[in-house]
Amino acid sequence: MDWPALREAVANCQACGLCEKRKNTVFGTGSVQADWFIVGEAPGENEDLQGEPFVGAAGQLLDNMLRAVGRSRSGEGTQGVFISNVLKCRPPANRNPQPAEVAQCAPYLARQVALVQPKLIIAMGRFAVQSVLQTNEPIGKLRGQVHRYQGVPVIVTYHPAYLLRTPSDKAKAWADLCLAMETANTPLRR
Numbered sequence: 001m002d003w004p005a006l007r008e009a010v011a012n013c014q015a016c017g018l019c020e021k022r023k024n025t026v027f028g029t030g031s032v033q034a035d036w037f038i039v040g041e042a043p044g045e046n047e048d049l050q051g052e053p054f055v056g057a058a059g060q061l062l063d064n065m066l067r068a069v070g071r072s073r074s075g076e077g078t079q080g081v082f083i084s085n086v087l088k089c090r091p092p093a094n095r096n097p098q099p100a101e102v103a104q105c106a107p108y109l110a111r112q113v114a115l116v117q118p119k120l121i122i123a124m125g126r127f128a129v130q131s132v133l134q135t136n137e138p139i140g141k142l143r144g145q146v147h148r149y150q151g152v153p154v155i156v157t158y159h160p161a162y163l164l165r166t167p168s169d170k171a172k173a174w175a176d177l178c179l180a181m182e183t184a185n186t187p188l189r190r
């Protein structure tokens with residue numbers, strides 16, 4: 001599937017029950033030529049309304065984290081990111097994604113990664129990490145190592161919504177971003 005076909009497939013998807021209550025699918029955003037690919041969990045209420053990922057408070061923190069490493073969702077190439085989620089539709093009342101929903105939606109993420117061909121993937125939060133790495137290990141055990149997905153290096157970190165609730169872990173998230181920069185071999189611009 002090319003980009004237009006993939007967009008259309010997501011927009012019309014009825015593979016799981018989440019299609020019944022959604023206002024919009026949330027395909028993803030950013031540059032399709034970005035060399036970093038960010039994977040979040042699932043759209044929340046604002047994302048469902050706007051059809052865009054990470055537009056709420058967690059999104060603001062994500063934008064700040066990206067700015068700290070010289071990137072933004074409007075940047076291109078080495079200054080850009082593509083941002084997507086494991087699930088393209090909002091789970092009702094923001095409940096956790098169910099395994100069957102993740103399994104149905106996973107091929108869309110896989111195809112997005114194959115089309116972007118990023119140099120680095122950052123998986124944010126338990127559901128993104130466990131889905132991308134096919135593991136049940138907790139984030140604390142997986143951080144600090146370079147994993148692989150479709151041959152692309154994967155860095156594991158906390159979800160921005162978790163960091164808003166637990167600011168004491170922001171230092172660890174910064175360490176994860178530093179590992180990401182080291183891994184992608186892009187120097188920090190000061």
Ligand code: URA
Nearest residue numbers: 040041042043053054
């Ligand atoms: N949390 C996510 O994981 N993704 C979004 O798009 C918004 C909030």
